[in-house]
Structure formats: C-alpha cells, structure tokens
Amino acid sequence: MKVAIYLRVSTTEQAEEGYSISAQRERLKAYIVSQGWELAETYEDAGFSGGSLNRPAFARMREDIKKRSFDLILVYKLDRLSRNMRDLSNLIHELDEYGIYFKSATEPFDTTTPAGKLIFNMLGSVAEFERGMIGERVKMGMLQKAKEGNGLLGFNHPYGYDYTDSGLDVNEAEARNVRAIYTKYLRGYTLEEIANELNNSGVKTKRSKRWTRQTVLNVLTNPLYAGYNRWGSIYWHGKHHPIVEPDTWNKAQHLRTIRSRQKRAPRLKIEELNNGEFGIFASS
Template sequence: MKVAIYVRVSTDEQAKEGFSIPAQRERLRAFCASQGWEIVQEYIEEGWSAKDLERPQMRQLLKDIKKGNIDIILVYRLDRLTRSVLDLYLLLQTFEKYNVAFRSATEVYDTSTAMGRLFITLVAALAQWERENLAERVKFGIEQMIDEGKKPGGHSPYGYKFDKDFNCTIVEEEAKTVQMIYRLYCDGYGYRGIADRLNELGIKPRIAKEWNHNSIRDILMNDIYIGTYRWGNKVVQNNHPPIISETLFKKAQKEKRKKKR
C-alpha cells in the first residue's frame, strides 16, 4: 500500500505536547511500519490553520491524489486534516472518486462504509463547533480586556503608542504627518497624491518602506484619530487623546463621499 502522511500544526499549537511536527511524523512512520505500508510522500504543513483547505501542502496533496500514486492518506488525528464539516465532505468525495482510503493513527475510522463516513462527519462537526466556540471565547476575552482598560495585542496605530495597560502616548512627529494627510485630503489631494507627496518629503511610515494609497486611505477612514477605539462591535468613545479634531475628520468623510459621487 502506497501511503501519504499529512502532518499539520497551527501557530498556537506549536508548543503543545504531542502536536509538534517531529512527534506526529514519528508516530505516523511507526504506524506505517507496523502495517507494512510504504510511505511515498510526506506533506508537512507548519503554521497553517485547518479552518479551510487553502494550504500549500494540502493543495499539493490533492494534486498528487489525482495522479493515482496514493492508496491511503494517514494523519495523526482527524483535526490535523480539517476542522470544517463542509471541507471534510469535499475531501471524502475526492478520496472516494480516486479510490483513496483515509486513516487516522489515533482514531478508528473506516471510510469504505456509509456508517464510517457518517461517524467521521459527526466528529468533524464537533471539531468545528470547538473551533467556533474557542473564537467566541477569545472575542469575549478581548472585549473584557477593553472594559478593564487593557489593550488587546497588535500594533499601535500610526501616531500613537499604546502600552499593555491601554495608556496612550501621542508620537508627535507621526501625529504631525497624520494632520498633514487630513489637510491635504481636504484640500483636494487624492490617496495616491498624498502618498507621493509624503514619499517625496522623505517621511517614512512606521512599518512599510514607503507610503501607498492603501495606507493613506486607512488613516483617513480611521476614527481612532478623534479618540475612538474600535474592536469588532466594541466601540469606546473618548478613549484616548485625539490627534485631529472631529470637525476635520467629518470634513474628510464628506470629501470622500463627494469624490465617490
């Protein structure tokens, strides 16, 4: 039997015992040896979530299946392959079409029977529920942090510096650039024109090498510069010192609508 082993870890699972790349690969190789199977290919997916099938090694695996060189796909656990019920259904259809069996080294599945396919679908549904439940808990935790005056993770926006306790400091030079962007926009400049102007003046953005129309647009549409903090549906007014006036911000939004027309 020609076997392809598929190994995956997502970023937040790297340190979890038993889910590391070497641990999964060692277990799968031992399983194949015990069954007398030949490993023809190893697909190693490091740092990718199983929320969809848009993963480099998964795409390659699906291409190789269609060539007819694989008899069995072996994974450490079902959730290494996918956490989506719909994706599982699509994968099982593809496996069946090209006469490829699916096995897990730590779970008992038999995709050759209707009952086996039903069971594996139910397990995938529970895996998807677990992922969505975790996302809800993370969102709730972030909103709770904001209520407690703490800042969630991520970069501070251009012009500001937030510490972990949500204390805000205005970065003066960057704040002057933000004010210039709003003035130029209200004077009739477009996104690209403002970006070109800043690049000509040698003013650097915080992360990228130079300004572009996207970075200018993001600053012009972000009400964080009038003291508002947003995270999802959570909105906190007067959260921190503004860099521009509310009047100037509204003028910029009016200019945007006018240009859109």
C-alpha cells in the same frame, strides 16, 4: 500498502493541547509499523490553522493525490486535515475519484462504507464546531485585552504612534503628518494628491514604504486617531492620546461619504466650510 501521513499544528494547539508535529509523526509511524504498511511520503504544515486549506504541504499532497503516489492518507485526528466540513467532504470525494483511502489513527471510521461515512460526517461537524468556538474565544480574548490596555490589536503599529511598554505613545513627527493628512483632505485634496505630496516630501509609511491611496485612506478611517478603539462594530474610548479631534475625524468620514457619491468634491466649497492653517508635511 503505501501510506502518506499528513501532520498539522497551529501555534495555539501546540501550546495548549500538545499536538506537536513530532508527537503526531511518532504516533503515525508506529501505527504504520503495526499495520505492516509502507511510509511513502510525509507532509508537514506547522503553524497553520485548520480553518483554511491554504497550506503549502497540503497543496503538495493534493497534487500527489492526482499522481496516485500513495494508496492511503493517514492523520492523527480528522481535524488535523481540516476543521471545515465542506472542505473535508470535498477532499473525501477527491480521494474516492482517485481510489485513495483515508484513515485517522485515533478515530474509528472507514469512508468506504455508509456507516463509516456517517461517523466521518459527525466528526467533521464536531471539528467545524470546535473551530468556531476557538475563533470566538480568540476574538473575546483580544477584545478584553484591548479594553484593558490601549486598544492595539494585532501586530501592525499605526502610523503616528509607537508601541512601548506603557502602550501607544504619540510619535510627534509622524503625528504632524497625520494632522496634515486630515487638514488637506478636508480642504479638498484627493487621496492620490495627499499620497504624492507625502512621497515628494520624503515621508515614508510605518513600514518604510511609499504612500498610496490606500495607506492614506487607512489613516483617514481609523478612529484610533480620534482617541477611540474599534473591534468590528464596537467602539470605546481608548487610553491613548488622540492625534486629531473627534469632530475632525467625523468630518472626514462625512466628506468621504459625500465623495463616494461624486467623483470629486469642489475644492473651493470645501475650503469655505473648513477654514484653517494649511498642513505642512514633516519628513521623519
């Protein structure tokens, strides 16, 4: 019997559970030898979550399924294939369609029998439950870390700040541009007009890209600039210095709501409501 082995590990699993690619490979190769089977193909997805099927080796394996390049797919555990019950069920139906078997080296089930399919469904449900619990623990850990620190979640450093050992520090050259973005928006400028002025002034984004409508909107809607941190619908005071006043940020959100109801807000009216110095962009 020609066998394909599928190996997967996420960064967290490798660090915490020892599910290294090499450990899975050695275990599966030994299993194939013990059964007198032939190893036909190896598919490896290192650093990919089991919650999504968007994995390069997995996609290649599905193409080979259609070609009937092997007779059976062997995994170390069912959750190596996927932690989503619907995805697992769809894959099993696909394998049945092409006459290909599926087996786990550490879990006793046979998808060709009713009892085996029941065990498969039970194990798949457990894998999906574990995925949800892992995601919840990650979220809670990130939220607690943010509250204890300065609220920087993820790896994208916001424009106007630099990430240092002490946390988020204001980058004054960029901060002047942030304040100008808010000033111009409250005076009636559109997102496109603000982006064009930034680009014409030679100002780049944090990633040294040109400004777009979306990147300007990201600045206007991020409560970080008003001194607040946000995780989903949860807001709290950050430990970093704000770049704009909370009142300014709130006015921008109110204006954005108004503009969503009408294509263009009257500029003269906006200027009457928001008198102040005209912002000047500074190239960093």
